[in-house]
Amino acid sequence: MKKVNHSKSKRFQEAEKLIDTKKNYSLSEALELVKKTSTVKFDATIEVHINLGINPGKSDQQVRSSVALPHGSGKNVRVAVMASEADKQKAAKEAGADLIGDKELLEDIKRGQINFDILVATPESMKLLGPVAKILGPKGLMPNPKDGTVTPQVAEAVKGLKKGKVSFKNDDTGNLHAIIGKVSFETEKLVDNFNAVLESVKKAKPAGAKGRYIKSVSLASSMGPGVKVVIE
Numbered sequence: 001m002k003k004v005n006h007s008k009s010k011r012f013q014e015a016e017k018l019i020d021t022k023k024n025y026s027l028s029e030a031l032e033l034v035k036k037t038s039t040v041k042f043d044a045t046i047e048v049h050i051n052l053g054i055n056p057g058k059s060d061q062q063v064r065s066s067v068a069l070p071h072g073s074g075k076n077v078r079v080a081v082m083a084s085e086a087d088k089q090k091a092a093k094e095a096g097a098d099l100i101g102d103k104e105l106l107e108d109i110k111r112g113q114i115n116f117d118i119l120v121a122t123p124e125s126m127k128l129l130g131p132v133a134k135i136l137g138p139k140g141l142m143p144n145p146k147d148g149t150v151t152p153q154v155a156e157a158v159k160g161l162k163k164g165k166v167s168f169k170n171d172d173t174g175n176l177h178a179i180i181g182k183v184s185f186e187t188e189k190l191v192d193n194f195n196a197v198l199e200s201v202k203k204a205k206p207a208g209a210k211g212r213y214i215k216s217v218s219l220a221s222s223m224g225p226g227v228k229v230v231i232e
Contacts, residue, residue, distance in 0.1 A: 072164030
């Protein structure tokens with residue numbers, strides 16, 4: 001007798017029935033299925049999940065970068081900027097940063113008041129973040145030069161993030177997750193965003209990675225079932 005997973009909602013189980021879990025769908029087919037099987041009432045976010053052929057335990061096999069999505073992410077990103085210089089703070093404000101500061105922002109982080117989704121820091125202000133690295137690190141919020149969040153050009157960084165620049169990095173299991181848009185996006189725009197992410201992931205391949213680099217790819221909406229995609 002087949003076991004029923006009672007932790008899944010009835011709506012989720014009905015959505016799962018529309019997907020052949022043994023099949024790898026073309027990108028366009030997969031996106032249409034992801035839209036069709038979105039189980040929430042709000043405009044869900046669509047993510048790509050990539051299983052990488054890397055050894056995540058090795059420091060020379062980490063995959064981390066960022067990419068500007070051609071059609072944006074559809075998400076309102078709250079950007080904070082850590083900068084001590086008055087001109088950098090002014091530039092960040094004019095670029096649309098939501099939070100700007102140095103010591104005051106640092107104290108907020110220490111108190112657990114993290115009212116931002118991404119933190120950008122100037123190279124000079126990185127030394128201030130040492131005491132809160134254990135707070136920001138586990139949340140994936142520690143600025144890093146590889147994804148463009150440690151830079152003297154804070155205005156350019158803020159503008160890019162506000163327009164839909166997304167960062168990605170592998171987790172401890174060698175998987176990588178990145179936003180490609182919303183369920184309401186036209187399929188053609190999601191295709192463009194997906195291809196931009198995939199190309200960026202390929203370019204970020206570590207020199208130490210051997211064998212097959214991209215092992216599998218799937219797509220899913222917020223709280224929706226996963227759909228496997230053909231790797232070309």
